[in-house]
Amino acid sequence: MSQQRHGSTSGGSDRANAVPAFPDLPEATIARLPEYLRALHNLGEGGADTISSEGLAAAAGVNSAKLRKDLSHLGSYGTRGVGYDIALLIEQIEYVLGLDQRRAVCLVGVGNLGHALAGYDGFASRGFKIVALFDADPSKVGERIHGLIVRHIDELPQVAVEETIAIGVIATPAGAAQAVADELVAAGVTSILNFAPCVLSVPANVDVRKVDLAIELQILSFHEHRKASLTALPGGRSATGAGNQEAVGS
Amino acid sequence: MSQQRHGSTSGGSDRANAVPAFPDLPEATIARLPEYLRALHNLGEGGADTISSEGLAAAAGVNSAKLRKDLSHLGSYGTRGVGYDIALLIEQIEYVLGLDQRRAVCLVGVGNLGHALAGYDGFASRGFKIVALFDADPSKVGERIHGLIVRHIDELPQVAVEETIAIGVIATPAGAAQAVADELVAAGVTSILNFAPCVLSVPANVDVRKVDLAIELQILSFHEHRKASLTALPGGRSATGAGNQEAVGS
């Protein structure tokens, strides 16, 4: 533990980085940190104090060497011969992910999916707070969903001033998504989670992540198809080839 | 063009697939095919007949070279100097993904999220059909959602016999997910889409894909955090000028 290496002080950033707080975390590592975090919370609730890389890797569903390398990237707070201090590691990962500050999320589109997202516990319990719901449909404006009133999308700029919105979630039909994205960007939002099945065009400083439920099914469909076409084959190796747990996000 | 290149040479890595329809498609390619498919459908509705790799790549949000390489993996049905025949390419991709046969999906857990998923149009419109809804909560059994009656999870084996269920979707709380997965596997399901925030343990021949909404947000949170720590650097906001950067796809 001792000092955090984020402090601008910490003399030796391996790279020639003048200031920025973070080492260059590989994107693949970043995508796994939340998974580790969830596993750590589970383990912590189970009463454990420390956990070995082997154990945590199993809980997170990854290879232990990969896990160790991932954690080493962010400074590594493990103890050889013992393992990782769960509470400390949670704190570290939450800091790196920026979860120590609860981020405000706004959700645009309270249709079928948006409605469900508005009430999804996982948001609140994992560092986020939905602060506003928007829709373009006047018949939906005013509706109360899980304690929040749906406002018209035109109010977005105003709300963005009142609350500092970190992340915008788009749950509209595909046709409306680009326009909504533009409005979010104009309102200062720099991170977007897009559930609409379309490609968004945004400025370079805005991050977009996409979740497309149908695509996930189609990928599974491919594997089904392939497996089906293999059943007609001589049994040879029994399919250990493909069974694995891919997490979305490629 | 020409025909498929199954027994592609490449010194022996290609384990002779006697029959199966596919070369070894890279996993990354498979994950992008649905995206191409969606873009193609859009283009087709726009009235176009053919599309260049450049155009399709733009519509799908990827690099054109990558797109060409992806398509070449499945045999390539493009014409040099012209482009790809949209209808033909749609047919090809749908075949590869196994979408020519509408696959039956069952959904377990009709809570907040499951309720929304049950009514999600994207499933029906993109090759899937939800044939059954299950829940363990007796108070939910019997409820009618978008034309389907919620049945008790214990009926799963029976339903699996009546309908050939290709894919199971888990939208239960994390605590129940593993048990549900076990039951799905026991019922013969070999592909699972898991929305519960937990790692599932399944036999090697079962494919699992995971979608965790909170994780997506946490990844965005990291980028927000990083961007915030960089604000002391050059590179002011360039407004919505010629916005176009890609999506974080990793």
Added chain:
DNA sequence: CGCGATTTGTGCACGCCTTCACAAGCGCCT
């Protein structure tokens, strides 16, 4: 009929990520 414009298909190099294997470090037991 040939030429130029256009676009596909792909060889190649580069960089990222994964995985192995092992030295270094730490705690515990004797």
Added chain:
DNA sequence: AGGCGCTTGTGAAGGCGTGCACAAATCGCG
């Protein structure tokens, strides 16, 4: 205190994916 076993952290190797750059192929036109 010293040795032993366990676990981390990491160097190195290999694999995979990406993107460039270009040859091959095709169409349209003079």
